Amino acid sequence: MTAGHPAAEATRERFAQLEANLAVVRRSIADACDKAGRDPAEVTLVAVTKTFPESDVRALAKLGVTDVGENRESELKRKAADIEVTWHFVGQLQSNKARSVARYADVVHSVDRDSLVVALAKARAGADTPLRCLIQVALSDDAGRPQRGGVVPEGVPALAAAIGGADGLELGGVMAVAPLGADPARAFAELADVAAALRAEHPGATWVSAGMSGDLEAAVGCGATHVRIGRALLGTRPRAG
Numbered sequence: 001m002t003a004g005h006p007a008a009e010a011t012r013e014r015f016a017q018l019e020a021n022l023a024v025v026r027r028s029i030a031d032a033c034d035k036a037g038r039d040p041a042e043v044t045l046v047a048v049t050k051t052f053p054e055s056d057v058r059a060l061a062k063l064g065v066t067d068v069g070e071n072r073e074s075e076l077k078r079k080a081a082d083i084e085v086t087w088h089f090v091g092q093l094q095s096n097k098a099r100s101v102a103r104y105a106d107v108v109h110s111v112d113r114d115s116l117v118v119a120l121a122k123a124r125a126g127a128d129t130p131l132r133c134l135i136q137v138a139l140s141d142d143a144g145r146p147q148r149g150g151v152v153p154e155g156v157p158a159l160a161a162a163i164g165g166a167d168g169l170e171l172g173g174v175m176a177v178a179p180l181g182a183d184p185a186r187a188f189a190e191l192a193d194v195a196a197a198l199r200a201e202h203p204g205a206t207w208v209s210a211g212m213s214g215d216l217e218a219a220v221g222c223g224a225t226h227v228r229i230g231r232a233l234l235g236t237r238p239r240a241g
């Protein structure tokens, strides 16, 4: 927080609402873990705060949320400059925004091509801590067509090698969004296979970022280590994002 620049705080009502929503989300994660025979400590909640004000991020941090996600470079930059949490970039990333994202994010979930690896590495080389990179995998829909955004499973090994060999970057694992209209349990099972194959080659790449407000349970059932939750925590977004 910047001195002489008092940060807006969430109203008492908003704070109470976030507290209640957080309890519900934590309960859902615990229930999904129960069903899957997993320990809730294995699942990190990433609060996706896109379009919501910094006061909400501060309130969530006060409530114990340690990991926060954004999907736009401008919003990440504005919020991360002021608030100390682990910052995740979860959106599509253009190479010309890579420098800024590499500066403000701790983790990038959406690495999907070599040119982005090169741009992120160039921006982060020499930093104290490496930028943790997840490979975004394009899962196929129920008709077998690969989704837009992400690299197809066959492309994962080459991209993993590029990240693993890049100065300033660290290979963390995989990320995916369930295709629209697809059965999320089937899609996330495909991701689990890709994640297992990746771990066989890169034992440190243990993260599986999967699950949003609508498909958290299916994701946890398929081994998600990070769930990215927006609406269930913060409410309906004020504008498309």
Ligand SMILES: *Cc1c(COP(=O)(O)O)cnc(C)c1O
Residues within 6 Å of the ligand: 048, 050, 071, 090, 091, 177, 211, 212, 213, 214, 228, 229, 230, 231, 232, 241
């Ligand atoms: C917005 C967003 C989320 C959160 O989605 P909700 O449905 O609001 O929980 C998760 N992942 C990505 C990549 C997003 O853009």
